[in-house]
Amino acid sequence: MPEKGQRTVVVTGGSRGIGRAICLALADAGTHVYFNYFNPADPEGEAAAASETEALLAAANAGASSQSVNVASEDEIKVFIDSIMNESGRIDVWVNNAGITRDSLLVRMKTKAWDDVIDVNLKGTFLCSRAVAKIMMKQREGRIINIASIVGVTGNPGQSNYVASKAGIIGLTKAAAKELAPRNVTVNAVAPGFIETDMTQDLPQNVKDAFMAQIPLGRSGQPEDVAAAVAFLASDAASYLTGQVIHVSGGMYI
């Protein structure tokens, strides 16, 4: 359990991939990191991944707590945030990272695939941002960092649901940045390009090759590349930066 007043960081979808790297990049001895995850189809796998992230945070001397919480559920988010506030009394940094894909061409896309992706990626970011904004406004300080995607700017065939969710996150970031700036709360987004995680590992080789051909730096990104940009946005050095989208894509989008 964190000490009252300790720096408190929350990362959604922190059990694996980019979320785990973000948890670790924001961890130090004076910080308690909360993260959630949600995969009812594989409860043992999600719990094992979360335990591994917690162990890595402990090795970095940070406090760590995790729970299975669906970001698309208003009720679950409320319980999650209430429990954090009861323990730590504040939230300094909130990273909206949880995300899913359900790819299909537009003409074949099932309504459920559309709804699932919008619910987790966009509505989840909205629900969390709305709840945490109230807390940060009262604190008169805070950082909200949203994980968007390069495709939210460029578009991508076969991902109209995902692209719409990520473009929506960029719009939400800009609107919230303008609303919350007077209370010293900044809202920024990081837009990753092609990053090696579970989300991208099962893509067909021809799709991976097509992505690689578009990357001027000539390599795919690592979760730590994205986490470094998030750590900067969470740092004192970024206090005059809000409403921005930082692309971490090896130059794929310039």
Ligand code: NAP
């Ligand atoms: P990932 O490896 O699939 O990890 C996704 C994380 O989100 C997991 O921790 C997962 O929990 C969690 N999650 C999924 N649905 C959730 C829900 N409803 N509620 C709470 N948590 C949920 O994905 P990733 O590649 O690290 O992606 C992280 C973020 O970066 C996403 O927003 C993604 O869109 C974005 N992004 C990724 C890339 C890329 O190339 N990888 C590029 C651009 C943007 P479980 O472990 O329980 O499943």
